[in-house]
Amino acid sequence: MQNTVKQNALKRLKSAKGHLDHVIKQIEQEKYCIDILQQSLAVQSALRAVDNVILKGHLEEHVAHAMHGKDKGKSIQEIVDVFEKARK
Amino acid sequence: MQNTVKQNALKRLKSAKGHLDHVIKQIEQEKYCIDILQQSLAVQSALRAVDNVILKGHLEEHVAHAMHGKDKGKSIQEIVDVFEKARK
Amino acid sequence: MQNTVKQNALKRLKSAKGHLDHVIKQIEQEKYCIDILQQSLAVQSALRAVDNVILKGHLEEHVAHAMHGKDKGKSIQEIVDVFEKARK
Amino acid sequence: MQNTVKQNALKRLKSAKGHLDHVIKQIEQEKYCIDILQQSLAVQSALRAVDNVILKGHLEEHVAHAMHGKDKGKSIQEIVDVFEKARK
Numbered sequence: 001m002q003n004t005v006k007q008n009a010l011k012r013l014k015s016a017k018g019h020l021d022h023v024i025k026q027i028e029q030e031k032y033c034i035d036i037l038q039q040s041l042a043v044q045s046a047l048r049a050v051d052n053v054i055l056k057g058h059l060e061e062h063v064a065h066a067m068h069g070k071d072k073g074k075s076i077q078e079i080v081d082v083f084e085k086a087r088k
Numbered sequence: 089m090q091n092t093v094k095q096n097a098l099k100r101l102k103s104a105k106g107h108l109d110h111v112i113k114q115i116e117q118e119k120y121c122i123d124i125l126q127q128s129l130a131v132q133s134a135l136r137a138v139d140n141v142i143l144k145g146h147l148e149e150h151v152a153h154a155m156h157g158k159d160k161g162k163s164i165q166e167i168v169d170v171f172e173k174a175r176k
Numbered sequence: 177m178q179n180t181v182k183q184n185a186l187k188r189l190k191s192a193k194g195h196l197d198h199v200i201k202q203i204e205q206e207k208y209c210i211d212i213l214q215q216s217l218a219v220q221s222a223l224r225a226v227d228n229v230i231l232k233g234h235l236e237e238h239v240a241h242a243m244h245g246k247d248k249g250k251s252i253q254e255i256v257d258v259f260e261k262a263r264k
Numbered sequence: 265m266q267n268t269v270k271q272n273a274l275k276r277l278k279s280a281k282g283h284l285d286h287v288i289k290q291i292e293q294e295k296y297c298i299d300i301l302q303q304s305l306a307v308q309s310a311l312r313a314v315d316n317v318i319l320k321g322h323l324e325e326h327v328a329h330a331m332h333g334k335d336k337g338k339s340i341q342e343i344v345d346v347f348e349k350a351r352k
Binding site: 052055060 | 312315316319320323324327340341343344347348350351
Binding site for chain 4: 177182185186189190192193196197199200203204206209210212213214216217219220221223224226227230231233234237238254258261262264
């Protein structure tokens, strides 16, 4: 994993974790449901942004090599699987 | 907030937070990107399940009352906004 | 169904259908895959917008009445089911 | 575009178009909103399945070649853009 990808992803994930702690507190304090939902959706949006960072790093680092070797089929299927699962 | 909704949501969110900690560790240890993405997607799926619990609780508790009062329009718009944002 | 909802939804769906015809032509003409994907995503975005129109109409028209009757539980579950399915 | 991808995608898109026609009829006939929403979601699910077919074909056909040439960066960014847009 490239160091820039690692640092970028870690920074975003730690921020998302703090955000998730806030959602937990909102529920403990029985805040308004719509406000909680909005915050939960914001955490999910932050995690999707992390996914983009990691996917891009993956394509840059691994896939270029794999695309001409015996792992080409496996590499492609992994990406399609992630694409499919990411939309569920 | 109904107590069953609160306990259900808290239990799921704490589990999701533990799962998110695992994603952070996977990145710190530079695990395979596809495995990290799969775990990140699992966290997001868990958070969507929490959203469903909270939305259902909200509809059961607040909306029934709001639907005949002056806040009907506001209540409906809030739900549509969440629905729209949840798919972005 | 309110007439404004009906006309708004029909107009959007017919536009989406025309857009979908364009995607079919792009494939018949073997256009660049990324361009086809972008157009397919635009059709899906248009359909999500229709969903929002219909959901809002549904909440305004049916739910207000159902929320105090014996169908309250069923109405709520239908909305939660749509919310859940819409994110799959 | 590989012929199998083309035929597979066209078959699915034409089926989705027939399905979309059905949604339009449901609205014209003012069917129950929840039933309409369920059908609209089914069309969107069918279109996502087409996206998977096209993305896989794209990765198999174009990307393997592009990944070692000067278009590597562009190819990767296109995939990440589609991934990001597909989840909005």
